[in-house]
Amino acid sequence: MKAKKVRIEGKVHDVGYRLFLLSEAERLFIEKFDARNVLVNGEQHLVVLIEGAEEKINRFVTFAESNYPPEASIESVEVEDYGEAVRSVDSFRQSFMVFQLTKIAQAGVGMLTKQDAMLTKQDETIEVIKAESSKMLTKQDETIEVIKEESEKTRGVLKEKIEEDVEWIKEEIIGIKATLSKVKEKVGVA
Numbered sequence: 001m002k003a004k005k006v007r008i009e010g011k012v013h014d015v016g017y018r019l020f021l022l023s024e025a026e027r028l029f030i031e032k033f034d035a036r037n038v039l040v041n042g043e044q045h046l047v048v049l050i051e052g053a054e055e056k057i058n059r060f061v062t063f064a065e066s067n068y069p070p071e072a073s074i075e076s077v078e079v080e081d082y083g084e085a086v087r088s089v090d091s092f093r094q095s096f097m098v099f100q101l102t103k104i105a106q107a108g109v110g111m112l113t114k115q116d117a118m119l120t121k122q123d124e125t126i127e128v129i130k131a132e133s134s135k136m137l138t139k140q141d142e143t144i145e146v147i148k149e150e151s152e153k154t155r156g157v158l159k160e161k162i163e164e165d166v167e168w169i170k171e172e173i174i175g176i177k178a179t180l181s182k183v184k185e186k187v188g189v190a
Contacts, residue, residue: 003032003051005082006064011073012046013037018096020069021048025089028056032086035096051086 008017018035025033032051037044050060065077 001051002054002057003049003082003084003086004057004061005080006048006050006061007078007080008046008048008064008068008074008076009040009043009078010075011044011071012068013044015071016069017046017072020067021046021064022089022093022096024063024067025050025060028052028060030056030060031089033089033092034087035092049082049086051082 018037021035022033030050030052032049034049036047038047039045048064050057061079065079068074
């Protein structure tokens with residue numbers, strides 16, 4: 001049995017790198033595997049420990065040196081012998097799944113918190129819209145009342161003017177009839 005430590009530096013966190021390498025370890029039937037995201041002087045590193053048959057370990061190292069997830073960006077890959085115990089692939093898989101489920105749960109809680117904040121903001125906005133709509137409707141009602149009052153005034157003025165004009169026309173017609181009667185008398189038309 002041979003054990004190696006593979007340290008990968010670059011953009012290696014939150015890109016699915018550990019699962020990517022776990023899949024390759026399982027494909028090669030490597031018995032022992034561990035992978036951890038770590039920060040070294042503020043830089044992202046992925047530290048992978050593997051133990052198994054020498055041929056399988058060499059194939060894994062070759063894979064790790066030339067393959068990586070699409071979102072990852074690799075600056076360096078360093079490989080060295082490792083002399084301590086490495087946990088089983090099954091143990092790593094179980095703890096990895098628990099860790100990932102914890103991240104999912106935390107993200108879900110965060111989303112619910114954001115959703116609650118959004119719903120609160122939405123409720124506040126609805127209240128503002130209701131208040132503004134109420135003000136607008138009140139203003140609209142006031143405007144309609146002013147229009148009604150002005151319409152009544154205008155109607156009254158128009159009615160009075162029309163009545164005056166009708167009276168004037170009547171008087172003019174009476175005057176025209178009187179003049180016409182005089183003309184008929186002078187001309188002798190009956």
